[in-house]
Amino acid sequence: MSIPNVTQSSQNTNPVSQSFAGRAVIHRTRGRGHGEVVRLISPSDLGEHLKPFVFLDSFGGVMSEFAAAGGMHPHSGIGTVTVFTRGDVQFDDPEAGQGYIGYGGVEWMRAGSGVWHGKELSSGRSERIHGFQLWLALPADLELSEVQSQYFEAAEMRQAGPAYVIVGTYDGVTSPVNAPPGVNYLLVTLAPGQHWNYEPPVGHTVGxxxxxxxxxxxxxxxxxxxxxxxxxxxxVISLEGGPDGATFVLGSAIPHPHDLHLGYYSVHATAEGLVKGEQNIQKLREKLFSLGDRQRKSGSTPIYRG
Structure with missing residues (x-):
């Protein structure tokens, strides 16, 4: 996929720190969406260029309204990573316990062979939240792997300078998230005027x-x-906090070597994997809806792995 080159000389209206060397910005977008929910990356557009990063939503609002409006839905072939930049949510899972995910914490789900989810998080201690949900395309050897869910509160995560290492390894710090190798995903806050260089591992040409x-x-x-x-x-990716500071997520990775095979809720590395994943999803659907209401007292409904 070709991304139009956006040069700093034609776009930059802020000349501060022009002497900083680093990788050039070649494209910028505000995505598309409605209100506080914005699709920034889709598998059929920027995801093809940024794979293994194939989907990114920025979302914000009142968590109780999200929980009421959202429904159970399936995935296969991907890993999902959910972080929060403001506010927090509660998780309540029979296999993972209970707790709160706020800034620095993470929910990781490896959908693999097929899963139904959508209501495993409920209102936490704050009314309003903002966060990002990211999808990672799994490599061929994991696209039909066993489903896995992990929840980590901020206290369980480690930092490298201003960055929480959500996925991968950076500056000697390794995330506890069991994501595939070759991918880094960081949650960063810079103070006003703070300069920070992100030095990606060798081969991380996606950024x-x-x-x-x-x-x-x-x-x-x-x-x-x-x-x-x-x-x-x-x-190096060279960054500097603006007059009011900056909070952002940053991803870098070795490029995903496979074509993307897309279903409605699934992304696979092989055509055969997509067929199998969607077959598994349909079988899980029949079992899930035969169970009736599985909601817990906290308001969450656990992920259904079959």
Whole structure:
């Protein structure tokens, strides 16, 4: 997929710190959506260029309204990563216990061979929330793997400088999330004027960030709500917090080597995997809906793995 080149000289209205070297911003977008829910990456557009990062939603609002409106739905062939930049939510899962996910924490789900979910998180201690849901395309050897769910509160996660290491390994810090190798996903807050260099591992030629709050200055300038895509090399990504600071997620990875095979809720590395995953989803659906109401006292409904 070809992404139009967006040069800093033609786009940059903020000349601060032009001397910082680093990977160029080649594309920027605000996505599309309604209200506080915005689709920034889809498997059929930017996901083809950024794979294994194939989907990203920025979402915000009142968690109780999200929980009431959302329904159970299936996935296969992907891993989902959910983080929160403001507020928190509660998780309540018979296999994982109870707790709260706020800034620095994460929900990880490896859908693999097929899963139904959508109501495993419920209102926490804050009324309003903002977060990101990311999908990772799984490699061929994991696209039909056993389903796995993990929930980590912020206290269980580790930081490398201003970054929580949500997925992968960075600056000697390894995330407890059992995601495939070759992928880093960080949650970062920079103070006003704070300069930070992200030095991706060798081979991480895919690189992007999405801004949740504040702004970035310098060559990689950005305002709240923007997604930036960086040039395809494994050089440094040089960033600076704007006048009001910046909170964002950043991803880098070794490119996913497979074509994407797309279903309605599924993304697979092989055509055969997609067929099998969707068959499994249909079988799970029949079992799930025969169980009736599975809601727990907290308001959540556990992930159904079969």
């Amino acid at each position: 992007w960030l999405a801004l949740s709050k504040g702004s970035l200055s310098g060559p990689a300038y950005a305002s709240n709500g923007e997604l930036l895509i960086f040039s395809e090399d494994d050089g």
